[in-house]
Amino acid sequence: MTTIVRRAVLAGLAAAALPRPALAQGAHGRVVVVGGGFGGATAARVLHRAGVAVTLVEPAETYWACPFSNEVIAGLRPLSAQAFGYDGLRASGVIVARTKAAAIDGAAGRVRLADGSTLDYDRLILSPGIALRFDALPGYDAAAAERMPHAWKAGAQTDLLARQLAAMPDNGTVVLSVPANPYRCPPGPYERASLIAYFLKTRKPRAKLIVLDAKDTFSKQKLFEQAWKALYPGILDYVPLASGGQVTAVDPGAMTVATDFETYKADVACIIPPQRAAPIAAAAGVADRSGWCPIDPVTFESRLVPRIHVVGDAAIAGAMPKSAFAANAQAKVCAEAVIDLLAGRVPEPPKLINTCYSLVAPGYGISVAGVYRPDKGVLADVEGAGGTSPVDSPDTVRRQEAAYAEDWYRTITHAVFG
Amino acid sequence: MRSALLLLLLASPAAASPPGASSCSGCHGAPGGAVPSLAGQSAEDIAASLTAFRTGARPATVMTRIAKGFSDEESRAIAEWIAGGGQ
Numbered sequence: 001m002t003t004i005v006r007r008a009v010l011a012g013l014a015a016a017a018l019p020r021p022a023l024a025q026g027a028h029g030r031v032v033v034v035g036g037g038f039g040g041a042t043a044a045r046v047l048h049r050a051g052v053a054v055t056l057v058e059p060a061e062t063y064w065a066c067p068f069s070n071e072v073i074a075g076l077r078p079l080s081a082q083a084f085g086y087d088g089l090r091a092s093g094v095i096v097a098r099t100k101a102a103a104i105d106g107a108a109g110r111v112r113l114a115d116g117s118t119l120d121y122d123r124l125i126l127s128p129g130i131a132l133r134f135d136a137l138p139g140y141d142a143a144a145a146e147r148m149p150h151a152w153k154a155g156a157q158t159d160l161l162a163r164q165l166a167a168m169p170d171n172g173t174v175v176l177s178v179p180a181n182p183y184r185c186p187p188g189p190y191e192r193a194s195l196i197a198y199f200l201k202t203r204k205p206r207a208k209l210i211v212l213d214a215k216d217t218f219s220k221q222k223l224f225e226q227a228w229k230a231l232y233p234g235i236l237d238y239v240p241l242a243s244g245g246q247v248t249a250v251d252p253g254a255m256t257v258a259t260d261f262e263t264y265k266a267d268v269a270c271i272i273p274p275q276r277a278a279p280i281a282a283a284a285g286v287a288d289r290s291g292w293c294p295i296d297p298v299t300f301e302s303r304l305v306p307r308i309h310v311v312g313d314a315a316i317a318g319a320m321p322k323s324a325f326a327a328n329a330q331a332k333v334c335a336e337a338v339i340d341l342l343a344g345r346v347p348e349p350p351k352l353i354n355t356c357y358s359l360v361a362p363g364y365g366i367s368v369a370g371v372y373r374p375d376k377g378v379l380a381d382v383e384g385a386g387g388t389s390p391v392d393s394p395d396t397v398r399r400q401e402a403a404y405a406e407d408w409y410r411t412i413t414h415a416v417f418g
Numbered sequence: 419m420r421s422a423l424l425l426l427l428l429a430s431p432a433a434a435s436p437p438g439a440s441s442c443s444g445c446h447g448a449p450g451g452a453v454p455s456l457a458g459q460s461a462e463d464i465a466a467s468l469t470a471f472r473t474g475a476r477p478a479t480v481m482t483r484i485a486k487g488f489s490d491e492e493s494r495a496i497a498e499w500i501a502g503g504g505q
Contacts, residue, residue, distance in 0.1 A: 328444050329440065329441040332440035333440060336440065350438070351437035352438070353442075355444065355484070371487025385483060385486040385487030386483050397479055400452070407453045408453065410447070410451060411444075411448065412447075415444075
């Protein structure tokens with residue numbers, strides 16, 4: 001506690017001793033945050049609250065949240081429930097530059113914006129999210145995604161997939177393809193499978209869902225499989241890698257999805273392709289050959305370019321998964337580390353938590369949680385902590401976790417964007 | 419001077435969260451939701467809850483799994499930070 005008190009007193013004294021403009025230009029330095037999702041918007045808030053001069057660079061006026069977008073696809077909630085703006089951040093005093101970061105010069109500490117202007121930084125926090133890899137699956141490119149939506153970035157794609165499902169023949173076939181690791185939201189495809197199956201069961205009971213997976217094991221697997229067996233027998237057909245589940249090509253014209261073993265004809269095809277960090281990460285030099293960004297687990301500073309920190313889905317965060325909760329938690333730790341570094345202090349090793357809920361049906365929620373700490377240069381699980389909901393939980397627990405999921409979404413979106 | 423320092427402490431929690439503490443507001447927010455708000459809870463109550471979750475004395479779905487990741491000392495530091503206005 002001594003350290004904590006000392007740090008807080010020093011921070012407070014510094015804040016009291018200097019008027020804010022001087023503080024912004026002086027000892028606390030300039031920070032630019034690129035990307036206004038759960039990670040970037042959180043980092044900007046924490047930095048601003050601490051008196052650091054921070055600019056959030058984000059071209060979109062509306063952020064479409066991915067958590068709960070599977071409910072939109074299944075017709076259980078409106079797309080508008082996923083839309084968030086930046087007025088809340090602006091109202092709290094955060095400067096939001098509504099433009100795109102066109103280039104990042106890590107050596108000079110400079111971000112060039114799409115309008116040609118530049119922002120100099122002492123520290124940069126990059127939270128750019130993912131890019132869909134349109135070079136990784138034969139037949140699947142940006143045009144194909146308009147016929148076979150990925151819906152892995154919420155918004156227009158979410159709406160497109162929801163409309164396709166609603167318009168599908170009553171006895172139609174839905175094919176959902178799942179990529180190999182790593183990708184955004186490990187349990188997300190299985191929540192999507194569950195809620196599409198729920199949609200079919202309640203709206204088109206003669207239809208079928210085929211899930212083609214490039215893996216044999218996945219997050220919350222026992223819980224999902226238990227729920228599928230109980231809720232969706234005869235509707236949801238799961239094909240793992242070992243049974244030929246890996247998709248090798250798609251044909252959006254013919255609406256076919258091919259594996260090494262079989263070609264599936266789909267009325268609706270949701271293709272979740274392999275992913276990587278958004279292009280600005282590679283342009284800044286912080287993405288490695290995997291397409292993702294290695295970071296120091298204490299500060300989230302890039303292993304490749306000094307003074308650039310990477311949080312959220314784009315980062316390689318060891319055992320920590322790519323989730324909205326993780327992005328939010330990482331952004332807080334990273335922002336605090338940046339505040340320390342700007343003040344000449346050595347950041348202390350953090351611990352981080354992740355909690356991730358999935359809905360397998362309305363009122364039926366399951367979860368996984370984890371606690372992480374830096375260990376041997378990566379974020380590692382704290383042994384003995386975390387894990388999934390018990391497989392044998394009664395209905396009351398499932399209902400409770402569904403309620404927690406709703407409440408988590410309300411809380412985190414309000415904290416980040418509200 | 420003491421009260422001035424206290425005000426400064428309360429005003430500047432951002433750079434001073436103990437390990438794990440800043441993750442809590444990912445779920446615990448405004449009153450009235452399914453997840454209990456921590457606002458207004460004393461450090462003693464929060465620390466006692468974390469211990470009870472860890473030992474299993476207090477059943478829960480998620481917090482039993484998370485609390486096992488923190489020692490008594492860490493739990494105490496988290497509780498004091500949150501009770502002091504950290505978020």
